[in-house]
Amino acid sequence: MSHPGDPTLDRADALFDVGRYEQAAALAAQHLATDPLDATALVLLARCQHRLGRAEEAFDSIETALLAEPDALPSWLMRTHILLALKKYEEAERSARHSVELAPDYWGSHYALGTVLDRSSRKERQREAYEAARRAVSLAPGESAAHFLVGLTAHRVGNHRVAEQAYETALRLDPQSSEAHNNLSLLQLRRRWFRRGAWTKAAAGFVESAALDTNDRQARYNLEAMAWGTVAGARWVALLGFVGAALGSAPLRTGASGGDALVPYLIGVAVVVGGWGAWALWLTRRVPARLRRPLLLVARGCRPVIAMGVAVGLLGLHSVVAMALWTVDASVVGALGYPLFWGVVITYWVSRAALRRRAPASERAG
Structure with missing residues (x-):
């Protein structure tokens, strides 16, 4: 994102994109020292704090951003993700639904709502999550994350055929998605008794997932389970x-x-x-x-x-x-x-x- 006339925030954005969150946060804080109610800078700071695992600080930053611009969609979307990290699911759902009200034709709003609803253990909520994910895909068919969410929510409700197709589409759009590799492999592992080579494909997927994200404990555990089996x-x-x-x-x-x-x-x-x-x-x-x-x-x-x-x-x-x-x-x-x-x-x-x-x-x- 470009910030006309503000090279400090441009540099902070660039640092964020390459994963240097501490430096990006420092630059955003430097800018906020002169303009403490700049909602754009506050959202960027919250994003950095969120990635650094400082969810409480991120929430304070995003609340300040909403005081400055109460109807700013980026702030509401970021607020939803922070509340999920804090495991405040009801408040996160309210935030996500407000995002949909603010931007009903933006795929990210439905993606955020689907992500929140997916965390519920109630089947009716998971079906609603699936519908929100499908809406996100219809609005942005080129977004890998939206297809992954369709796969995830279909997987939850037992629609494995749709889930497999969605994960495969997500991987075509983003071959580096470790989560899509992992979840597609889980489906293949379920069918190891019925499809020739499914076990081998699942193992290859878990290896790829672990290689793409060295901090991915889920993929490593799946490999451990396969080795033990x-x-x-x-x-x-x-x-x-x-x-x-x-x-x-x-x-x-x-x-x-x-x-x-x-x-x-x-x-x-x-x-x-x-x-x-x-x-x-x-x-x-x-x-x-x-x-x-x-x-x-x-x-x-x-x-x-x-x-x-x-x-x-x-x-x-x-x-x-x-x-x-x-x-x-x-x-x-x-x-x-x-x-x-x-x-x-x-x-x-x-x-x-x-x-x-x-x-x-x-x-x-x-």
Whole structure:
């Protein structure tokens, strides 16, 4: 936004656009020292304070701006977003509805109202949020944020087809939207059992979302959940291998010989080797090379994933060792194996609960 004859505010605007909010706020405050009721400068200062997480200060600035110009639309819209940050939802809704009254043909007014209504847990409010988002799109079909809000509100009410189309449109208009990447991936993840390659597409979307916004805890958590689910799925292979190794080596440990010992042993080997080989093949097909490093990095920093991986790995190793050292007494094998068996079962539930506690508070769909 240009401010004719005021280079200070122009510089502040430029600094805001590149994310240097402290410097932009300082310049806006410098201007306000000479003109304390300049509504434009007050709104800019409030925007900076809002981005810096100083919501109370931002609210004071925007209230001063409204005293100077009571019907200024930018002030009312900014007031709505600040009140959302302060979790004053009823007051934010009143502010958003007043914005619609001031500018019924401006997409941003309906976008603000839809954003506020979307936070409600009441279905009728969420449907109204969807209608407000659709109105925003009809007024500004080239705005990525409006399409994203349509996707978000449709996602909330269970209209996944519309949500997917809206997220895809938002990404065509703004490929750098980490939120659209994240929410589209959530939809793809829901359909992983019905669409070939949906899991891989979801993982790729979460990786892209996390790369676009390094502070995005939601995308990182989604990747952690996918990594944990992959490791947890291997527990069935480990448990099957444990049973196969125990039954396959039992005749040899009890002194059997010939075919009575060899056939069960070979079946046990086939179960262990075949099970892990099939899982490894499935994993390489499901997780392409470009996604393995991001998932591995996420897994290394997530204790529930590490715990599940260690439990599964130890049980799998026990099965291999049990088959290889078939002369070891059965009581020794059992003394080591049964705690590992139950360790996998217990670790599954404990790590699952721990992973859920890591989920960030989010205003996104899903």
